[in-house]
Amino acid sequence: MRVIDMKIGQEGVIQRVQAPEPIKSRLYAMGVAKGNRLRLLDHTLKKQTWEVEVEGTRIALRKEEAQGIEVEP
Numbered sequence: 001m002r003v004i005d006m007k008i009g010q011e012g013v014i015q016r017v018q019a020p021e022p023i024k025s026r027l028y029a030m031g032v033a034k035g036n037r038l039r040l041l042d043h044t045l046k047k048q049t050w051e052v053e054v055e056g057t058r059i060a061l062r063k064e065e066a067q068g069i070e071v072e073p
Contacts, residue, residue, distance in 0.1 A: 001073065003050055003066040006040040012071030014038050014054075019068045027065065031055045038071055 006012065014036050017027055031054045032038070041051040041058065050066045052059050061069070 001071055003038070003040065003052065003061065003069045003071065004047065004063065006071070008040055008042055010073065011037060011039040012073045014069060015072050016070040017068060018070075019065060023065060027069075030059050031057050032059065032069060038069070 001012070014032065014034050016034065017024060017032060019027060027033075036055050039053045041053055043050045048063055050061045050063075052061060052066075
């Protein structure tokens with residue numbers, strides 16, 4: 001399942017991160033990497049931005065970033 005498919009409060013383990021290189025490096029620097037736990041905290045009404053927590057760090061993701069992160073519940 002991708003981050004955009006998760007429900008608020010749902011948790012999972014990151015299985016894969018697909019993104020163009022500058023974005024992928026930025027996500028890795030913030031802890032978005034395979035094996036880390038991710039929890040969906042909130043999203044905007046139009047689902048353009050997702051707020052997640054990864055290893056204690058809160059991160060806001062744009063739609064294109066959230067689509068590329070696959071998690072396993």
